[in-house]
Amino acid sequence: MVKAATVYDVAKHAGVSIATVSMTFRRPDRVKQSTRDLVLASARALHYVPSASARGLADGRTGVLGLFSFDYLLPAEAAVLPTEIAFVREDPDERCREFPLYVDEIQRGMELACRRHGYALMIGGPSRSGGADTVTDIAGRVDGLAVFPQTLPDDALERIAGRIPVVAVSEPPHDDRLSHVTVANRGGMRAVTEHLIREHGRRDLLFVGGLNPAEGRDRFAGFRDALRAAGLRVPRKPLVPETRATPSGRAAVTLPADLRLPEAFVCATDDVALDVLEILAGRGVRVPEQVAVTGFDGIVAGRVARPGLTSVRQPMAEMGRLVVDVLLRHIAEPGRAPDFHELPVQVVLRESCGC
Template sequence: MAKAPTVYDVAERAGVSIATVSFAFRRPEKVKASTRDMVLAVAREMGYVPSASARGLAHGRTRAIGLFAFDYLLDSLDRQPPTAAAGSGPADPAGVVEVADPNEDFRLFPLYVDEIQRGVGLECWRRGYALLIGGRGHADTDAVIADIAGRVDALAVFPRTVPADTLQRISRRMPVVELSEPGQLDELNHVTVDNVRGTRAVTDHLITAHRLTDFGFLGDTTGSDQQARFTGFRAALRAAGLRVPRKSLSPNGTTTFDTGAIVDRLVASGHLPKALVCATDQDALAAIDALRRAGVTVPGDVAVVGFDGIVAGRIGHPTLTTVRQPMEQMGREVVDILVSQLDQPGQPPIRRELPTRVVIRESCGCPTS
């Protein structure tokens, strides 16, 4: 196999410095357009590909950022209701018709995680960083996170994916950003949104615009973001002089796959509130499905609102009133913080809280436009 061309080979043939070749690939805006086009043409002709490992050796960095996420379906697998028995559908001798899996819901994608991941990826690409994505699945978390952390310069994590003591340990040797509300004794960087104000605003809309007085909060409040949303919900009810629930209708640890069963029990008990404020859009969409199966209309009998602003909320029926958080921008902010911490080591933790906005659609009872 022929020896791969190096940056020195390209620079010699193009008649430029190795710095110009490097900038042509990594910082093209710093190179005159005609020079950049000439360098790239020479590189293509020679079959030159920049070496990330060589750059890392030269600068003491990998120029890679890690993102530790989670697989929503894998993490919830054990909580899903049983699938339909094999062969329960019509016979298909040719094997070309697939019986639909009732648990395979098109509305699961893209989720909050996917949209933030897209923002991280776009900003890494813009800044010339590689992105390494990993997740827990059913593997040992410490082993997986250690493998990722060993390959990157900085790390971003979604909430409740990595134990707090593990994150604190990693943060002593590289910048770490968590996509959540900060904890009390937390020294990490954080990117989040104004969860309290967003949920309070959508609850206020139900109170003032629709004159609703009977409320329930649906969703797990174990996480700091969801707890903040529950706080905003309770604040709105308290300010309006309404009854303030002490806890969510969903037990802690509940997943979206449990939401239907919770709604079924509420309907059967006769204690279904007139308005359900949900911790996430996924909770809201699952609740709407369960209410429909029970013969309860949304928004005729019960108003339902969510939080996130995922695509599925725009295409279901009724369309979902929600609190939209700027998910792509959150991903970009993550990269901005990590690069800033890499460029200026020793900074105090950076914490950014982005605004939210209420998006009014049909599920709260507002007319369609």
């Protein structure tokens, strides 16, 4: 390979100082037009590409933000690509059960915001070994980091937050040094539960889903708020279903075969709700005639499911954009106190509740 041109080569070719070349690429508005044209012409002639790491050494910035995300979208086995065109009797919307999920839409919002601000986005997830090597590697290469719930231990987050800004996504704030961007989990779940009670007369409701991460606890609290306000029995615990691995590697919930059928399943997430719909269909239970089902998140799969899934939609892309805005504010103001943002949600009514 031909040795890559350096800033020194461009400066010599253009007959200007190294500082002028650097300023042309970092702050072109501060370089005279004729000089800027000369430097850029030399860069093109030499196939010169500015080094992001070199710029980082100069101003202490990398121009990159990080996102530490789940890795559960990776299939258990690598997909084998077809070698020729084939005809299959398969619903193309089946892929929506695995992609895109809410993490993907938040990531997309971050990507758009990074592009607008001239940043790149680096994405990583927990290592298979469970070590902290991946996040340490990412944190050392970025100016700020966004993390999803339960992807990193609290002590690791605390260490990273002592060096770069960190935003916890979807998690309500607690005693930490992190900024938080989340949604109205409690209020949204209360609203959809009240809809089932008031508009559809459902009075025997069962909450399905775990209480971790903390957003699950908030959603269960909203469910209990609605029952209490309606004078109905308030359960102390939700139904936490067992899970099984699907052929694609996704974890799907299961319901006990002898489970007494309530009037409505109020599910902690759309992913759980869609599994419940499949289980009920397999058992010959009609939705919503015999039982209503609702979810939370507003993922694409809920729109194409039959019946369509009533859900509480998070403003996922907007969350991603806001995460970037928060990180950039803290990069510009290193001593700034942590931010907390709770975005509103929307109850989307479809067939699964009876609407």
